[in-house]
Amino acid sequence: MAWRMPAETAPHDRIWMAFPREGEVMGDSSAAREATYDAWTTVAHAILPFEPVTMVVDPSERERARRMLSADIDIVEAPLDDFWMRDFGPTFVIDDATGERGGVDWIFNAWGQGADCENDALIAARILDELGLARVPSLLVNEGGGIHVDGEGTVLVTETVQLDPDRNPWATKERVEAELARTLGVETAIWLPRGLTRDYDELGTRGHVDIVATFASPGRVLVHAQHDPAHPDHAVMPAIHDALRAATDARGRSLELIELPAPAQLRDEEGFVDYSYVNHLVVNGGVIACGFGDDAADARARDILRDAYGREVVTVDAREIFARGGGIHCITQQQPRAGLATLAGGDAAGAGDR
Template sequence: MSWRMPSETHPHDRTWIAFPREGLTLGETAAEREEGYVTWTAVAAAVARFEPVTMVVDPSEVERARRSLPGDVTLLEAPVDEFWMRDHGPTFVVDDARPGVLGAVDWIFNGWGAPDWARWQDSAAHARLIAEHVGAELVSSVLVNEGGGIHVDGEGTVLLTESVQLDPRRNPFADRTRVEAEMSRTLGATRAVWLSRGLTRDYDDMGTNGHVDIVAAIPSPGRVLLHDQRDASHPDHAVTAQLRAELAAQTDAAGRTFEIIDLPAPATLTDAHGPVDWSYVNHLVVNGGVIACGFGEARADATARRILAEAYPEREVVTVDARPLFSRGGGIHCITQQQPTVVP
């Protein structure tokens, strides 16, 4: 097998999302739950403007999903507990030696390190479910990993963070060599670019311990969009400076030094729980578009749209308010997973 994970800019057949269901993540009050439903629905509607969307829906939420979602969103009924599809769902790959073949990597998912509060057993089955549904070959992995913990350029480069793949709560016996071998086998990665960590808020009890897709993304080979916290009073000011230095010292699979494109953070620094991790890096590329996180700041949101439009030429950038997602632990990229088009 010669599996390879295409860049997110590769054409998509569809985007996969999981519809939220009642529980700790969605919220304790009726207003909090409604806010979550509205936001997941808004993201699905934005994506559906550009490409097909399939939503995995728990049986308890089917009627609500049918009422809420646009009619062109396809529903797939299955048990759901967590609904961060990027993390618990399949990572799709192609086989360059076998045109037309789609693969689906089934990482082990343990709720971001098996914290006491997490419930993940139902959603951990979605990779196999979806692979069977679309006729993809299942690529089983013994690595505990999430789709938000990796980012690729489609040409052999993968971004990783030491605090995710080498997290003892995930992979207590792993080291860089073992992780890199598995990234090569499953994703076709020939060059692993290791970052030391993620953003500060991501290390809270309900965080992911440093997912890369909130700090760095590769819009095209040789270029990296990097979260840029410019306020020195925010702890991520030092973090992003550190990450910039780490990226500048490394090269991609083709031996290129990275052109680093700063993506400034919004002006808001804190919420009721401390420093925020609001990041425009956590966007989704779709066919002909980019679904960008918005944070209710007209100037900052517009700046992000401009930078993303320049990074992804000839794509329409659409902003969706992502604050309700970030308050629950993630962003637009975190709740979505692209299925690449395979050419016969």
């Protein structure tokens, strides 16, 4: 098989998510737990007008999920440790020659942190079995939030994720690139030096690219911008921007950078925030964008995303998700539509495609 990961802008069959379950990540109060359930549920319901949603639910949360979720959301029961579907779920791929779909089953070791993840590590295989799709095994420790592809042979990655010694202690760029070529069909990897500052805290991923930069379309990259010098990411972002400006993609193009400025809030009770509008989800005919309670900044981000994608943009308050260690993109995973792998970029799923 010659597998290829379509761009997120290509048409989807559905979005996969995982329903929250009791545990440390949810917080130490009933209010925090309820806020977590509400945040995940709100995202799922925001996606529904654009495309179907399937929610993986731990058996312990069966009754709550059925009570909180729309009857239009499909439920698949499976044991869970956590609820970051982007990272432990399958990365869906397509064979262009046959139209067959599959999913890459990366090794998942809880972002290199060694936390309990035995159930989550099996979710990709469970979903692929549920769908009857081919499983593409990989010996690379990787997460879906650690990659972004343009659908035309280019992938964005960060040196502190795939080369993390707690993930892949013997990895080199050449070995990683060879495995990404085999599993995702990419020819060119653009290596960014790191991620955002908060992402290196206890609940962080150590540099996921999906909070830093993403392809709006081939040759065009939406990139986080922190213009306030009081925030440590103000000093972090220039090197990331420089790496993108110096890069060329698989088709030999220089990249057009489209800045997504951060909201005004700099800190929460834990320290400097990593609020980023880059961590959005592209859906059929729309974009589900993160909101941060900053009306002016949220509106500016909507305008930028609308112009970049030519799609309707819906903002969902993502502060409770970020408080748990991620964003809207981190809790979702797109399943590409069958038979449309050869359509380049995002042109196949315009504003009217549902």
